Amino acid sequence: MKHFEQQSYYELLEIQVTATEEQILDAYARAMETYAPDSIAVYTLADPGQLEILRQRLTLAMETLSELDKRLRYDQSIGVKRSAGELALLRAESLKRAAGAEPTPEVEAKPAAEKEPEEEVLEAVEVVAEEEPVAEQTPAEPEPVAAALVQPAAPARAPMPGMSRPASHSRSIPLVSRPGTAVPPPLPARSALRAPVHAAAEAAARQRLAAEAAAAAPPASEPEKGRAPSRPVAAQQLGEAPVLSQAAAIATAESALAQVAGKARDSRTRLKTVVDVPSDAEFNGELLRRIREGRSLSLQMLADRTRISSRHVEAIEADRYGSLPAAVYLRGMLMSIARELGLDPLRVSRSYMTLVSEGEKKRR
Amino acid sequence: MGGGKGGIGKSLVSSNLGVALANRGQRVLLVDADLGGANLHTCLGVSQPTATLSDFMLRPKARLEDVIVPTGVTNLSLIAGALDVLDAANIKYAQKQRLLRGLQTQSVDYLIIDLGAGSSFNTLDFFIIADHGVLVLLPEPTSVENAYRFVKAAFYRRLQQVEAQYGIEHLVERALSTREGAARTPFEIIQHVRQQNAALGERLEKELTAFRVKLVLNQARSDGDLNVGAAVVSAWKKFFGLEMDDLGAIRYDDEAWRAVRRRRPIVLERPDSPAAMGLQAIADRLLALDGVTG
Numbered sequence: 001m002k003h004f005e006q007q008s009y010y011e012l013l014e015i016q017v018t019a020t021e022e023q024i025l026d027a028y029a030r031a032m033e034t035y036a037p038d039s040i041a042v043y044t045l046a047d048p049g050q051l052e053i054l055r056q057r058l059t060l061a062m063e064t065l066s067e068l069d070k071r072l073r074y075d076q077s078i079g080v081k082r083s084a085g086e087l088a089l090l091r092a093e094s095l096k097r098a099a100g101a102e103p104t105p106e107v108e109a110k111p112a113a114e115k116e117p118e119e120e121v122l123e124a125v126e127v128v129a130e131e132e133p134v135a136e137q138t139p140a141e142p143e144p145v146a147a148a149l150v151q152p153a154a155p156a157r158a159p160m161p162g163m164s165r166p167a168s169h170s171r172s173i174p175l176v177s178r179p180g181t182a183v184p185p186p187l188p189a190r191s192a193l194r195a196p197v198h199a200a201a202e203a204a205a206r207q208r209l210a211a212e213a214a215a216a217a218p219p220a221s222e223p224e225k226g227r228a229p230s231r232p233v234a235a236q237q238l239g240e241a242p243v244l245s246q247a248a249a250i251a252t253a254e255s256a257l258a259q260v261a262g263k264a265r266d267s268r269t270r271l272k273t274v275v276d277v278p279s280d281a282e283f284n285g286e287l288l289r290r291i292r293e294g295r296s297l298s299l300q301m302l303a304d305r306t307r308i309s310s311r312h313v314e315a316i317e318a319d320r321y322g323s324l325p326a327a328v329y330l331r332g333m334l335m336s337i338a339r340e341l342g343l344d345p346l347r348v349s350r351s352y353m354t355l356v357s358e359g360e361k362k363r364r
Numbered sequence: 365m366g367g368g369k370g371g372i373g374k375s376l377v378s379s380n381l382g383v384a385l386a387n388r389g390q391r392v393l394l395v396d397a398d399l400g401g402a403n404l405h406t407c408l409g410v411s412q413p414t415a416t417l418s419d420f421m422l423r424p425k426a427r428l429e430d431v432i433v434p435t436g437v438t439n440l441s442l443i444a445g446a447l448d449v450l451d452a453a454n455i456k457y458a459q460k461q462r463l464l465r466g467l468q469t470q471s472v473d474y475l476i477i478d479l480g481a482g483s484s485f486n487t488l489d490f491f492i493i494a495d496h497g498v499l500v501l502l503p504e505p506t507s508v509e510n511a512y513r514f515v516k517a518a519f520y521r522r523l524q525q526v527e528a529q530y531g532i533e534h535l536v537e538r539a540l541s542t543r544e545g546a547a548r549t550p551f552e553i554i555q556h557v558r559q560q561n562a563a564l565g566e567r568l569e570k571e572l573t574a575f576r577v578k579l580v581l582n583q584a585r586s587d588g589d590l591n592v593g594a595a596v597v598s599a600w601k602k603f604f605g606l607e608m609d610d611l612g613a614i615r616y617d618d619e620a621w622r623a624v625r626r627r628r629p630i631v632l633e634r635p636d637s638p639a640a641m642g643l644q645a646i647a648d649r650l651l652a653l654d655g656v657t658g
Contacts, residue, residue: 003551004602014598034595041595044509046603054602 004054008078009061017080020093021066025335025345028062032332036307056328066346068094277343283351285319291341292317306336313337316352321359330356366491366518367500368510370401370481373582374500376620376630377643378478379407383629384647386440390473390656393432395443397490398480399455402445408435409627413444420466421446421459428466437632460486464493483510483517492522496650498578498611501596503589508596515577519550519606522575530557530568550605575606578653580646581613589613611649614642 002011010017013027034041035054042051064070068090075082082090281287292302299317303310312333315323324330331349338348365378375398382394396404396417405413415431420443432441455463467475467490477494479487491497497518501511520539527536532553539548550572558565581593593610600608614620617639623630631640651657 003549003605007602012602031598033591034598039595039599040503040505040508040592041599042603043505043512045512045599050603 004057009065009074012058012061013065017075017082018086019065020090021097024062024065028058028066029335029339029345031058032335033307036332037329038307052328055332059328059331281351282355283338283343283348284355285317285352288337288341288348288352289317291343295341297340302337302340306333306340308333308336319355319359321356321363324356327353327356365476365498365500366479366487366514367507368481368483368514369502369507372500372502372507373614374398375404375407375478376624377498377500377580377582377614377646378476379404380629380631380640380643381647381650382440382474382476383408383437383631384644385474385476385650386437387631388647388651390439390651392440392474392476393443393470393472394435394440395467395475395477396445397477397487398445399486401480402447404478405442405444406627407624408437408442408629410435410442410444411627413442413447416444416447417463418446418449421455421463422449428463428470437629455486460489464489468493483514485521488514488518488521491518492525496578496653497575498580499608500580500582501593502583503581503585503592511596515600516604518577519572519575523553523572526568526571530564531560532557532568549603573607576609577606578609578611578650580611583616584613585616609653612642612646614639614646 004012010019013019013024013031015023015027019027032055033039035051035058037048037051046054064074071090277287277291292299297305299313300310302308303313306313312325316330316333316337325333331353334349334352335345338345365374365381367374375396378394382392386392394404394408396402398404399417402417405411410433413433415433417431420426420428420431428443431443433444435442467477477490479490481487497515499511499515501507517540520536523532523536524540527533535548535553535556538544554565554569554572557568579593579596581589584590584592590613593613597608597610600606615638617630617637619634619637620630620639623633626633630637631643634640635644
């Protein structure tokens, strides 16, 4: 029996020590809902001061556990031991994620590669690690992130018999299989729906990445060495993966489609229209507003769905740093907004919080 | 079956859970222990029970078996609440003990005790003899507030039974009777005992973790409401330190209201309605917890 202040970060977020980054972010979002100031579950159970402390600890937990280096240091401090395989898996996941979010040195050295569509289909996951950062290096032609494809519609569409696989489908694989950077699924129904189509592909990708990470001596520091020679292997395995997943998915395609239809009426479903977001984008209020409008969401609708007061949403979108709520609340709000808009919650909140603190320095 | 607040569906959950368990082959006895506001018989369509709890309480020689009436549902019988004694809610200590003893010696698979509103000792004492104290909750602040108050009161009432060996009488006394005391949590009590005697603290902790309430969320109107049970389980652990089990949620359903109007349990009247399905799932989860199969 422990008071939350004595709970480990894992206990706080109610996750296993083996949780993936995606699970960590999901758990954090859930906890932020449960422990929101107006949450019914804590009514008369906790006073606002305690709640605030808990929220701060939850945020600290999320921030520590969602960065692998920090997480491993923390693990050491609380005596969590990890097997080599587990470690390799975590490293591989973190690598994939990092590759999607920030340009790697390897890519900087290379000239912007010409895209070869056929290769893209085969390389699926690798594409994310290499192509996206390339796009970040060439802001002249920003790469559109097809957000719509991340949504349930895409997985449901893939196994449909008789449909030619659209070229753009290859883009959806990296987006979905990248934990965390793609929209983490907050609804069980949606992850269930996602699972049949991508389970095989993801499992194959995870296995391969784990093996790869184990093979390359220190994979975290030298991603390029481990990756380059493994390319043909990746092409082979991933070429097979869709076939496997397709067989499994056809059986469930109908029920999945029914679920999609049912979910479309659900206010929490985020079926998106495509909005172009450069992958090196700075998420300021202006961009968040543009994305929201691209999703045909009114400010009030966004406020209702995220349960953030419209006054705050407006201040966030207008970049009025002076009238924003305290940082601990702001971060949670940004993550909720990002999730609602189908963006990477962590990336959006970090990007925006950086802008806020820069803005504060300037004012001083 | 408790919950603190009135009108949250304790009787509806009790009666339908009773029917659902009886239909699964369990021998079930429903007891209306809402001493001041009995109406469980009405939920089951038993309009004029031939015997009630007041017959048992008014006649010192009566046995509890004498006031059990059939419900028309196989395997399900009922002890109807005290209808004709106006001060039944204020039963004396000796009467309560006699009733508690009588209940605990019934040879059935499930004894479902439907409690009244409030957190009086007469209500709590029935709650804490249960293997599964079921807490009914609506996704509303008023219900949540009363539910937390009820379950905290039940916890400290339970603690009173073991306090003597741990030397925490004054702590428990204060918790039950003062405002500051009520804000105390099991953490602090265990801490207190541990300072005196580590082994005793350990034993108390084990004893307290056995207080594991089962949660039923009633009248869920939105998908968000379905998660309130899980949120309460999480918050209860973080701030009070104890585990709860989420038995499941029951959808808000006009069919439930119509079934009450017809004085029929909804699991019989409209088995396919969302509310009835929620109740069936709760019965299944309960059986699973008890390791009952088939």
